[in-house]
Amino acid sequence: MNKNTYRLIIAMxxxxxxxxxxxxxxxxxxxxxxxxxxxxxxxxxFHRVDTVDHPDLPARMKQLFTHxxxxxxAFKTNSTAISAKWCVTAARPLPYLTPIANKGFDIYVKKQxxxxxxxVAAPTGICSTKTLVENMEEGEKEFIMYLPVYDEIRSLEIxxxxxxxxxxxxxxxxxxxxxxxxxxxxxxxxxxxxMAYPAQLSRQTGLNFINFGLSGMAKMxxxxxxxxxxxxxxxxxxxxxxNSAPSEIKERTKYLLQTIREKHPKAPIIVMQSVIRESSYVxxxxxxxxxxxxxxxxxxxxxxxxxxxxxxxFITSEKFIGDDHEGSIDGTHPNDLGYYRMATFLNxxxxxxxxxxxxx
Amino acid sequence: MNKNTYRLIIAMxxxxxxxxxxxxxxxxxxxxxxxxxxxxxxxxxFHRVDTVDHPDLPARMKQLFTHxxxxxxAFKTNSTAISAKWCVTAARPLPYLTPIANKGFDIYVKKQxxxxxxxVAAPTGICSTKTLVENMEEGEKEFIMYLPVYDEIRSLEIxxxxxxxxxxxxxxxxxxxxxxxxxxxxxxxxxxxxMAYPAQLSRQTGLNFINFGLSGMAKMxxxxxxxxxxxxxxxxxxxxxxNSAPSEIKERTKYLLQTIREKHPKAPIIVMQSVIRESSYVxxxxxxxxxxxxxxxxxxxxxxxxxxxxxxxFITSEKFIGDDHEGSIDGTHPNDLGYYRMATFLNxxxxxxxxxxxxx
Numbered sequence: 001m002n003k004n005t006y007r008l009i010i011a012m013x014x015x016x017x018x019x020x021x022x023x024x025x026x027x028x029x030x031x032x033x034x035x036x037x038x039x040x041x042x043x044x045x046f047h048r049v050d051t052v053d054h055p056d057l058p059a060r061m062k063q064l065f066t067h068x069x070x071x072x073x074a075f076k077t078n079s080t081a082i083s084a085k086w087c088v089t090a091a092r093p094l095p096y097l098t099p100i101a102n103k104g105f106d107i108y109v110k111k112q113x114x115x116x117x118x119x120v121a122a123p124t125g126i127c128s129t130k131t132l133v134e135n136m137e138e139g140e141k142e143f144i145m146y147l148p149v150y151d152e153i154r155s156l157e158i159x160x161x162x163x164x165x166x167x168x169x170x171x172x173x174x175x176x177x178x179x180x181x182x183x184x185x186x187x188x189x190x191x192x193x194x195m196a197y198p199a200q201l202s203r204q205t206g207l208n209f210i211n212f213g214l215s216g217m218a219k220m221x222x223x224x225x226x227x228x229x230x231x232x233x234x235x236x237x238x239x240x241x242x243n244s245a246p247s248e249i250k251e252r253t254k255y256l257l258q259t260i261r262e263k264h265p266k267a268p269i270i271v272m273q274s275v276i277r278e279s280s281y282v283x284x285x286x287x288x289x290x291x292x293x294x295x296x297x298x299x300x301x302x303x304x305x306x307x308x309x310x311x312x313x314f315i316t317s318e319k320f321i322g323d324d325h326e327g328s329i330d331g332t333h334p335n336d337l338g339y340y341r342m343a344t345f346l347n348x349x350x351x352x353x354x355x356x357x358x359x360x
Numbered sequence: 361m362n363k364n365t366y367r368l369i370i371a372m373x374x375x376x377x378x379x380x381x382x383x384x385x386x387x388x389x390x391x392x393x394x395x396x397x398x399x400x401x402x403x404x405x406f407h408r409v410d411t412v413d414h415p416d417l418p419a420r421m422k423q424l425f426t427h428x429x430x431x432x433x434a435f436k437t438n439s440t441a442i443s444a445k446w447c448v449t450a451a452r453p454l455p456y457l458t459p460i461a462n463k464g465f466d467i468y469v470k471k472q473x474x475x476x477x478x479x480v481a482a483p484t485g486i487c488s489t490k491t492l493v494e495n496m497e498e499g500e501k502e503f504i505m506y507l508p509v510y511d512e513i514r515s516l517e518i519x520x521x522x523x524x525x526x527x528x529x530x531x532x533x534x535x536x537x538x539x540x541x542x543x544x545x546x547x548x549x550x551x552x553x554x555m556a557y558p559a560q561l562s563r564q565t566g567l568n569f570i571n572f573g574l575s576g577m578a579k580m581x582x583x584x585x586x587x588x589x590x591x592x593x594x595x596x597x598x599x600x601x602x603n604s605a606p607s608e609i610k611e612r613t614k615y616l617l618q619t620i621r622e623k624h625p626k627a628p629i630i631v632m633q634s635v636i637r638e639s640s641y642v643x644x645x646x647x648x649x650x651x652x653x654x655x656x657x658x659x660x661x662x663x664x665x666x667x668x669x670x671x672x673x674f675i676t677s678e679k680f681i682g683d684d685h686e687g688s689i690d691g692t693h694p695n696d697l698g699y700y701r702m703a704t705f706l707n708x709x710x711x712x713x714x715x716x717x718x719x720x
Contacts, residue, residue, distance in 0.1 A: 093453070095458065095464070096551075097458060098455065098456055098458050098689065099453065099454075100455055100456065116642075116685045117686060117688060117691070118691070119639060119690070119691050120689070120690045120691065122455030122456070122690070133642055133643060133691075134643060135645040136644065191695040192689055192690070192695070195686070195695070195697075200686070278477055279478070281476065281478075282469060282476075282478045282496055283479075283495040283496065284495045284497060285494075325476045325477045326477060326560070329460065329552055329696075330460065330479070330480045331477070331479050331480065331493075336695040336697040336698075337555075337696040337697045337700045340686060340697045
C-alpha cells in the first residue's frame with residue numbers, strides 16, 4: 001500500500017467516525033422547547049428586542065439586542081447525553097470573555113430541586129456541534145441551557161440519543177424581575193453564560209431575573225427608558241450607572257424612574273450604585289469618576305423619593321465584589337469570583353425588598 | 361476640499377494621534393528587569409525549560425515549556441502610568457481562557473505590604489501595545505506583571521512615562537515551592553494570569569510557588585520526573601493526578617517520588633488528589649475515572665510512606681472548589697471562583713506543612 005492510498009483510507013475512516021459521532025444524536029429545533037429569560041415577545045425568538053420597531057437606536061445597541069443574553073432553553077429528556085448544533089455570527093471575540101461565554105453554552109440539571117452545573121459547549125467556529133453532557137444515569141431529568149451572553153444565535157438544535165424524548169417544561173423561574181444595566185449585567189468577564197449575575201440570582205432565588213444588559217450602552221437614554229418601561233415585570237432593577245456620565249445621570253434618572261413608575265404604579269424600583277471599579281483603587285481619574293457617578297445617582301434618586309415617589313429602593317455598592325481586590329477581570333468588569341460575590345450580596349438585599357411585594 | 365482629501369487628512373491625523381499615544385511611553389526590555397517564577401535558568405529567559413536538552417519529549421510538551429506560565433516581571437517605577445509592548449505566537453486561542461489570560465498580562469502593585477490587582481493588558485493581535493494602568497498617584501511603587509499562562513512571549517518591553525525611572529527589584533517572594541501538575545496548575549479557566557492558583561498562593565503566603573503546569577501532559581513520565589527532580593526547590597507539590605490514568609499512577613508514582621527524594625533528601629513532598637471534576641457529578645464514567653485516579657494515588661503514596669519514605673504528605677480534594685457546583689468553567693477546570701476557593705483551601709493545608717520545614 002503506498003502512502004497516498006494509506007492517507008485516503010485514514011481520511012475515509014475519519015469521515016466514517018465523524019459521521020458515527022454525529023449520528024449518535026437526533027436533533028430538535030430549540031424553538032420547539034421552552035425559551036426562558038425573554039424580555040418581551042420578538043419575531044426572531046433569540047433576539048431580545050425587535051429593533052425594527054426602534055429604527056433610531058445606535059447600530060451597536062441594535063446589535064446587542066440581537067444577543068441571546070440571559071435567555072435559556074428549558075426542557076426535559078431521558079437521554080443520557082445532550083448535544084447542541086448551533087451557529088453564531090462572525091463578530092470578533094471579546095478580550096474579557098472566554099469563547100464559551102462569548103459564543104457557547106452551559107447547561108444545568110435539576111437535582112433535588114436545585115439547578116446544578118452539568119457541562120458546556122465551546123464553539124469551534126461560526127457553526128459548531130458539541131456534546132454538553134454524556135454518560136448520565138438513566139431517567140427523565142430537567143435542564144436549562146443558557147445562550148451565549150455576547151452573540152446572536154442564528155440557529156440552534158438540541159440533540160438527544162435516538163429513542164429518547166425531549167420536551168418543553170414550564171418556565172422554571174417564578175415572577176419577573178428586570179435588570180437594566182451595562183456589560184456587568186450582560187455578563188462581561190464571566191467564564192460561561194450561567195455566571196452572569198442575573199442568571200446566578202435566578203438559580204439562587206428561584207425568581208426570574210431578566211437580563212437587559214447593554215454592554216457599553218446603558219446610558220439611560222429616553223428611547224431605552226421607554227423600552228425598559230414597556231417590559232412587563234414585577235420589579236425593576238436599575239444597574240445602569242457604570243456607563244452613564246455624572247451629567248447623564250443628572251439629566252436622565254428622573255425620566256427613567258418616572259416612566260417606569262407611570263407604566264407600573266405599584267412595582268418596586270431598585271436603583272443600584274455602580275460597582276466600584278477595581279481600577280479606581282489605583283487610577284485617580286477613574287476613582288473620581290466612579291465617586292461622582294455614585295454620588296449623582298444617590299442624589300437624583302433621593303430627590304425623587306423626597307418628592308414623594310414611592311416604592312423606590314437604593315443599594316450602595318461598597319460590598320459588591322469583596323475587599324481583597326481579586327474579584328475583577330480587568331479593573332472594570334467582575335470575574336467569576338466577583339460575580340459570585342455580587343450575586344450573593346444582592347440576593348440578601350433584593351430578597352428582603354421583593355418579599356414585601358410578594359415577589360418570592 | 362473633496363472627499364478624498366478630507367479622508368487623507370483624517371488618516372494623517374489618526375497617525376499623528378497614534379504616534380502621540382505611543383510617544384507617551386519610553387520602553388525598556390523586560391529582560392533588564394527582574395524575571396520571577398522561573399523553574400530553572402534557560403537560554404530564552406521567557407521559556408520554562410530549554411527543550412533542546414530534552415529532544416525526545418513530545419512536541420506539545422516542548423511547546424508548553426515555551427509558555428511564560430507563572431512567570432512575572434518585577435520592578436519599581438515612579439511613572440504614573442505603565443504600558444506593555446509585546447508579541448506572542450499565532451497559536452489558536454483556547455476555549456476555556458479569556459484572551460487576557462491566554463495571551464495578555466495582569467499587573468499588581470504593592471500597597472501596605474500586599475500585592476493588589478491594578479490592571480490588565482489584553483492582546484489585539486500577535487503583537488500588541490497596551491496601557492495597563494494610568495493616572496496613578498505620584499511616587500515610587502513596586503509592581504509584578506504576570507506573563508500569559510498559555511502562550512510564548514516572543515518579545516516584551518515595559519513602558520513608563522518620559523523621565524520616570526524603572527528598575528529591577530529583588531525577587532518579591534520567599535523560598536521556592538514547585539508545583540508540578542496539569543492544566544489546572546497552568547491556569548486553564550482563569551480570567552487573567554494572576555488567577556492561576558500557584559500565583560494566588562504566592563500572593564496569599566509570600567512564598568514563591570513555581571508553576572510547572574503542563575496542560576493535558578502531566579502524566580508523571582520518567583523524563584518529566586527527572587526534570588521535576590532537577591528543579592531546585594524547598595518543597596515539591598504534586599498535582600499531577602488529573603491527566604494520569606489510574607494505570608499510569610500505579611506505574612509511575614514510585615519513580616517520581618523516589619527521584620525527587622534522592623535529589624532532595626530533606627524536602628517535603630506533598631501529593632494532591634485530583635480536583636473532583638464537576639462533570640463527575642453527572643457523568644458516571646468520569647465519576648468512576650476520578651474515583652479510580654484518587655484511590656490509586658492514595659494507595660501508591662501510602663505504599664511508599666509505609667515502606668519508610670519520610671516527609672511525604674497527602675491532601676484530599678473533596679473541599680478544593682466548594683460544594684455549590686459553581687466553581688468550574690467546563691466541568692474539568694475551575695473558574696476564577698473555583699481557583700480562589702482552591703488557593704484559599706490549599707493555603708491552609710500547605711502552610712501548616714511548610715512551616716514545619718521553616719518554609720515560611
